[in-house]
C-alpha cells in the first residue's frame with residue numbers, strides 16, 4: 318500500500334469534520350473521493366499533504382509518516398481554488414513552483430514547463446499575466462503546476478470543475494497515461510460522471526467513509542446502477 | 557538556491573504590480589515634496605519682535621524676508637503671548653534666545669529657518685536657545701519633523717506593502733501551495749525578507765537622495781549612516797509586516813494594524829519629547845523600532861553623527877529584524893508543521 322489513513326479524525330473547533338477514516342490507496346491506480354460539498358473532501362486531502370494535522374490517527378505516504386519534508390518531493394497537489402500568483406505570467410508561475418524542487422535542473426525545468434503548457438493547451442497564453450486568465454485557464458495552469466515535477470502521487474481537489482468537456486477528456490487521458498507509468502492519482506469530485514472514471518472510489522458523507530470499493534462493485538450494489546443511490550441509502554441529501 | 561528563486565519571484569511580482577511600485581517609489585517622494593512645500597517655501601513671512609540685537613543681525617533678518625519690530629523686553633514677551641508677533645528674539649547675557657509660540661509647527665519652522673540662515677552668515681556655529689511659550693521642551697516640535705517623517709513614512713509604506721502581500725498569499729492560498737513543496741521554512745522567510753528588502757533598500761536610497769539633492773534638506777552627518785538606518789528600519793518593517801499579517805485574514809484586517817502598530821510608533825518617534833510623557837510611559841519607546849531609527853536619524857541629520865556613533869541604534873534595529881525573522885519562521889508552522 319502506498320498511502321494509508323489509519324483511524325484518522327479531525328475537528329475544527331467543536332465541529333468534527335472527519336470521523337475515524339480508514340483508507341488505502343495503491344500504486345498505479347486512480348482513486349476517487351466523492352461526496353457532497355462540505356463532506357470533508359478537502360480536509361481529507363489537506364491532511365494527506367500535511368497542511369493540517371490530524372487530531373487522532375496516522376497517515377502514511379510511501380515510506381514516510383506524514384508530515385515529512387521528504388514526502389513532499391513525491392507529491393503533486395492541485396488545490397480546489399487556483400492558488401496562483403496573479404501578477405506573474407503563467408510561465409513564471411510554473412518556473413517558480415518548479416524551482417522549489419531540487420530534482421528539476423534548470424534546463425530540464427524549462428523543458429518540462431513547455432511540456433505541461435502544451436498539455437493543458439496554454440502555450441499561446443504562457444506569457445500573459447494570470448490576472449488576465451479566464452477561470453478555466455487558471456484551472457488548467459493550476460493543474461500544470463501540479464504535474465510539473467512528475468510526482469509519484471498526484472492529488473487533485475475537484476480538478477475539472479469549470480473545464481469544458483473536450484479538455485476534460487484530454488486531462489483524463491493524461492491521468493490514465495500517468496497511471497500506466499505507475500503513478501497514483503487521487504481525485505476528489507462531487508460529480509458522478511467523473512467519479513465512475515476512477516478505478517476505486519471512496520464515498521465520503523458527513524465526514525465518514527460510507528463505502529469504498531472498485532467502481533464496478535459499487536455500482537453493482539445498487540438497483541439502478543448509480544452511485545447516487547448509495548448516498549440516498551444513507552438517508553442523505555441529494556448529491 | 558530556492559531562496560533566490562523566491563527573491564526573484566517577489567521582485568518580478570512587485571514590479572509587475574504598478575500600484576505596489578507606486579506605493580514604494582512615488583508615494584514617499586510625493587509626500588516629502590508635499591511636506592517640503594507645506595513647511596518650507598511658503599509665502600508666509602514672519603513678524604519677529606527683537607530686543608538688543610546687533611545691527612548686522614537685524615539686517616540679515618530683513619534679508620530673510622522677516623518683518624522686524626524693536627520692542628522692550630517685557631513688551632516683546634507680551635507681544636508673543638497675545639500673538640501680535642510670531643516670536644521674540646533677544647539677547648540675554650550674550651546668549652541669543654528665541655521665544656516662540658509653538659502651537660503652529662509650520663510657522664515656527666519658518667522662523668527658525670530664517671533665524672538660522674541669518675546667524676549663519678555672522679556667527680557660524682553660534683548657539684541659540686529656543687524657549688517655547690507652551691511646553692518646556694528645549695527642542696521645537698518642528699525640528700523633529702523632518703527626520704521623524706523620514707523614519708515613519710518609510711516604515712509605514714513598507715509595513716503595508718509586505719503585510720498586504722503576505723495576506724494576499726494567504727487568501728489566494730499560494731502560501732499553502734508553496735508550503736507543500738519541499739522548501740524549508742527558513743528559506744521561505746529569508747526569500748521574502750530579502751525580496752521585499754530589495755524594495756525597502758531601493759526606497760530608502762531614493763528617498764534619502766531626493767530629500768538631500770532635490771529638496772536640499774541639510775544632513776549634517778554621514779549620508780551612509782543615514783542610509784544604513786533607513787534600510788535597517790524598512791527591513792524591520794518587512795519582518796513586522798509579515799508577522800502581523802499572520803493575524804489578519806484579509807487586507808482590511810491588515811489595515812487595522814495601522815492604528816495598533818504604526819501610529820503608536822509615531823508618538824514615540826521623538827515627535828513628543830519622551831521625558832514629558834507621564835507615568836514613565838516613555839519607556840515603551842524601547843520596544844519600538846521607529847524610536848531607535850528616529851533617534852539615530854536625529855543624531856545624524858541634526859547633530860552630525862557618524863556611522864560609529866549610531867551603532868547602538870543600528871544594533872537595536874538588527875535585533876528587531878532577527879527577532880521577527882525567527883518569529884516568522886515559527887509562524888509558518890501554521891501552514892506546515894515541519
Ligand SMILES: Nc1ncnc2c1ncn2[C@@H]1O[C@H](COP(=O)(O)OP(=O)(O)O)[C@@H](O)[C@H]1O
Nearest residue numbers: 329330334352353354355356357358359360361
Ligand atoms: N480551516 C477550517 N476551519 C473551520 N472549519 C473548516 C475549515 N476547513 C473546513 N472546515 C469545515 O469542514 C467541513 C468540510 O469542509 P471541506 O473539507 O472543505 O469539504 P468539501 O471539500 O468536501 O466540500 C465544512 O463544514 C467546513 O466548514
Ligand SMILES: [Mg+2]
Nearest residue numbers: 358359397474
Ligand atoms: Mg472541497
